[in-house]
Amino acid sequence: EAGVVQSPRYKIIEKKQPVAFWCNPISGHNTLYWYRQNLGQGPELLIRYENEEAVDDSQLPKDRFSAERLKGVDSTLKIQPAELGDSAVYLCASSPTESVFRETQYFGPGTRLLVL
Amino acid sequence: AQKVTQAQTEISVVEKEDVTLDCVYETRDTTYYLFWYKQPPSGELVFLIRRNSFDEQNEISGRYSWNFQKSTSSFNFTITASQVVDSAVYFCALSDLGAGGSEKLVFGKGMKLTVNP
Numbered sequence: 001e002a003g004v005v006q007s008p009r010y011k012i013i014e015k016k017q018p019v020a021f022w023c024n025p026i027s028g029h030n031t032l033y034w035y036r037q038n039l040g041q042g043p044e045l046l047i048r049y050e051n052e053e054a055v056d057d058s059q060l061p062k063d064r065f066s067a068e069r070l071k072g073v074d075s076t077l078k079i080q081p082a083e084l085g086d087s088a089v090y091l092c093a094s095s096p097t098e099s100v101f102r103e104t105q106y107f108g109p110g111t112r113l114l115v116l
Numbered sequence: 117a118q119k120v121t122q123a124q125t126e127i128s129v130v131e132k133e134d135v136t137l138d139c140v141y142e143t144r145d146t147t148y149y150l151f152w153y154k155q156p157p158s159g160e161l162v163f164l165i166r167r168n169s170f171d172e173q174n175e176i177s178g179r180y181s182w183n184f185q186k187s188t189s190s191f192n193f194t195i196t197a198s199q200v201v202d203s204a205v206y207f208c209a210l211s212d213l214g215a216g217g218s219e220k221l222v223f224g225k226g227m228k229l230t231v232n233p
Contacts, residue, residue: 041226091161
């Protein structure tokens, strides 16, 4: 079974530029998560989708970040414009059901973003 | 509020040594889940184990073992006879229903293990 796929793996941009990350979850997983992991820290949730619906976006900086999951499968996370402080690893994860509480989340390899 | 503390930030051992990674958690819920993930240099978080709060039995999987003690709110992870391939950052995480039923998975800051040949 294929794992969570993310692209690109690395991205270097100049500040104020836009950037987008793509995620394909494990087949059959209805719940998809985007996390941000700063250097030396654990991942922190940005947004959670159940199928097409964003059910928890309380930690998403909505002035510059946006996300979509149009057909309930793949998802895109966008930053526009990027700031220096956005440099981090962006991780996508998926789980079989909507129960964050009980289900194990499976993570992709992440996109390492460097903003210059 | 949920909190996970991994007091050790970095450990270096020589191959074949045993090493224990500590994890202490805080939660107001009586039902919760605890996890350990491994993050090798490639960056992907690899799931290792999930344990619910009602199951305090220790678990062993090959060279890995986990000691869950509710009395001390700890969920420690031991690697026996460490190998170079065990070098990674290890994260402990907690999920509970949270305030107002807001389910969330909270990670510790991670512990970097280096196993030297």
